Amino acid sequence: xxxxxxxxxxxxxxxxxxxxxxxxxITAYEGFEIDKATKKYREYTAYLFIKTGKFEPYxxxxxxxxxxxxxxxxxxxxxxxxxxxxxxxxxxxxxKFSNGExxxxxxxxxxxxxxxxxxxxxxxVNAELVDNTV
Numbered sequence: 001x002x003x004x005x006x007x008x009x010x011x012x013x014x015x016x017x018x019x020x021x022x023x024x025x026i027t028a029y030e031g032f033e034i035d036k037a038t039k040k041y042r043e044y045t046a047y048l049f050i051k052t053g054k055f056e057p058y059x060x061x062x063x064x065x066x067x068x069x070x071x072x073x074x075x076x077x078x079x080x081x082x083x084x085x086x087x088x089x090x091x092x093x094x095x096k097f098s099n100g101e102x103x104x105x106x107x108x109x110x111x112x113x114x115x116x117x118x119x120x121x122x123x124x125v126n127a128e129l130v131d132n133t134v
Contacts, residue, residue, distance in 0.1 A: 023048060024047055024048060027046070027047060027048050027049055028045070028046065028047050029045075029046050030043070030044070030045050030046075031043075031044055031046065031051075032044075032095075032103060032105055033051075033053075034124075034125060035055070036124070036125060039057060039058055039059070040055040040056060040057050040058070041055065041056055041058055041103070042054060042055045042056060043103065058097050058098075058099075059097070059098050059099065060097065060098040061095060061096070061097055061098070061125050061126075061127045062096045062097060062098050062127070063095075063096050063127050063128045063129070063130055064093065064094070064095050064096070064105070064118050064121060064122045064125075064127050064128070064129050064130070065093070065094055065096065065129070065130040065131070065132055066091055066092070066093050066094075066111070066114055066115070066118065066129075066130070066131050066132060066133055067091070067092050067094065067132050067133065068089060068090070068091055068092075068132070068133040069089070069090045069091075069092060070087055070088070070089060070090065071087070071088045071089075071090050072085055072086065072087040072088075073085070073086050073087075088109055089109065090107055090108070090109060091107070091108055091109070091110070091111045091114045091133065092104060092106070092107045093105040093106045093107075093114050093117075093118045095121075095127075105118070105121070106118075111133065115129075115131070
C-alpha cells in the first residue's frame, strides 16, 4: 500500500492496483460463525470484509473446551552457528459437536482472555465449558 501511494505521481495506473492488493492482504482474516436459530455453522475466510465459507448443519453442540499446549521457535544467528529457542504456552479453544467433529475456535497466550470469550459463547449456545488446563 505504501508503494502504491509512493508511486502515485510517477505511475498513476499502478497505484490503484497496489492499493487494492494491499487492502486485500490487510483485511484478510478467519473466523467461525454459529446460527443458533437454523442450527448451522461455518468456518469462513474473509477478504475485503467479504466472508467465504459454506454453512453446515449440526444437530447439537456437546461442549466447548480449552486445551493447553506449547509453541517453540528456534532462531539462528546470522554469523555464528548458535541458536536460541523460545517457548510459549498456548491455550486453544475447541467446540465439539455431538457427531464428534471438532472445530478450533481460538488460540491465545492468555488464558483469562480465552475463558472470558468462551464463557460467553458457551452461554449463548447452552453448552458446557470444560477447562482441561487445570
